[in-house]
Amino acid sequence: MFGILGILLTIGMVxxxxxxxxxxxxxxxxxxxxxxxxxxxxxxxxxxxxxETPVLKHTPGGLALAFKGPRWTSRDHQDMLCLMFQMLRLARANPVELEEHIERPRESAIFQQYPRILADEESVQLIADTLRSASLNYDDPYQVEEMLARRIALLRHEQMHVPHALQSMADALPALGIVAAVLGVIKTMSAIDQPPEVLGKMIGSALVGTFLGVFLAYGFVAPLAQRLGNVIKTDLAFYDVIKSVLVAGLHQHATNLCVEVGRQAAPEPLRPSFVTLESALREIKRAS
Incomplete structure (x- = not known):
């Protein structure tokens, strides 16, 4: 919505x-x-x-994401925290039963309660891989935190390829506009015997190239690259929430405290309120 409004405002004002x-x-x-x-x-x-080919393949989806906005909502963050609460409780109460959920998450009754999270392969693998490692005694909180940070950083590096490529295009557009303008000047010089009013229009047309290159670069492509980068960073914060809860769990904090650590790691606009989350956790306790 705001993306379309921005485009219309830019074109209309200029x-x-x-x-x-x-x-x-x-x-x-x-x-x-x-x-x-x-x-x-x-x-x-x-x-x-x-x-490279992966960047080209992901560019249309990246442009669509820039207009659509962040994938994860405040409700998704709340659902993730509820899911992590159930998984940590199960890990401490019955590690054998936990293994069934992390080895076959598609068949897990816990994961199936949250279909949007279950549909995200990265979230499921992040949770399952970490809990599986902890069950195999790879449970040093500091080492696990470093491992998760590297994994999320690698994911961020991969997903930022498209914004960086778009920004490179934006940087090149003014120079390409000059190329078009030079070609227009060459065309004008070949018609130097024409009257001034004709030459004036030809020079004006040539300068449209310079204008268009700068206009496209700073009016559209660069803002799109920045917008897409911000959306990706917001979405990747979802995995930081998962990391925070898992690391807090390895520190053997109380399950409710682990979830609160994750809640505070969520971006402020998407962070569920303490009261809302606490009410959802109480419902889970009553149902179990």
């Missing part, structure tokens, strides 16, 4: 201000298809040339 100042839009509109073909085509070509 071209509206130009028109109100007495500018002739027909000059821009005439040159726009050709300049867009040169600049946009070169930008896409260089993007394909400079990035």
């Amino acid at each position: 071209f509206g201000g130009y028109a109100l100042a007495g500018g002739h839009l027909e000059v821009i509109l005439y040159a726009l298809p050709f300049e867009m073909m040169i600049i946009g085509g070169a930008a896409i070509g260089s993007y394909v040339l400079s990035n």
Whole structure:
């Protein structure tokens, strides 16, 4: 919603201000298809040339995510904390039964209560792998915390490829706009015998290339890259919540305290309230 609003506002203010100042839009509109073909085509070509296949495959999904916004909601964070509460309680009460849940999470009655989390392979593996390691006596809290931090950092590095590639495209667009402008000047110089009014329009068309390169770079592509990066960081904070609860559990804190540590690790806009989470945990205790 806000992404579409931002695009409309950017286009409206730039071209509206130009028109109100007495500018002739027909000059821009005439040159726009050709300049867009040169600049946009070169930008896409260089993007394909400079990035590997996985980045290219994930780019459309990344652009969609930039407009859609973060995947995880406050309710998802609450569900994750409830799931972790149940898993930690089971790990301490009946480690043998826990093994069935972490070895076959798709068949687990606990995981099945939270289908959105179960559908996320990374979340399931993060929980299952860590609890499995703890059951095999790899339970040093500091070593596990370092291991989880490295795993999340690697995931962050992989998911940030698309924002970095888009930012590189944004950095290149002004230079590609100059390329288009130079081609326009070359075209103008080849028609130097034309009257001034014709040459003026040709020079104006050539300058559209410079304008378009800068406009696309700083009005659209760079903001999209930044927006996508922020969405990815917000979504990855979900795994930091998991890490916080698991590490607190290895420190042998009370289960409720482990969940509270995870709650406070959640991003502030997505953090469930203490009262809401406590009420959900009470419901779980009554049901068990």
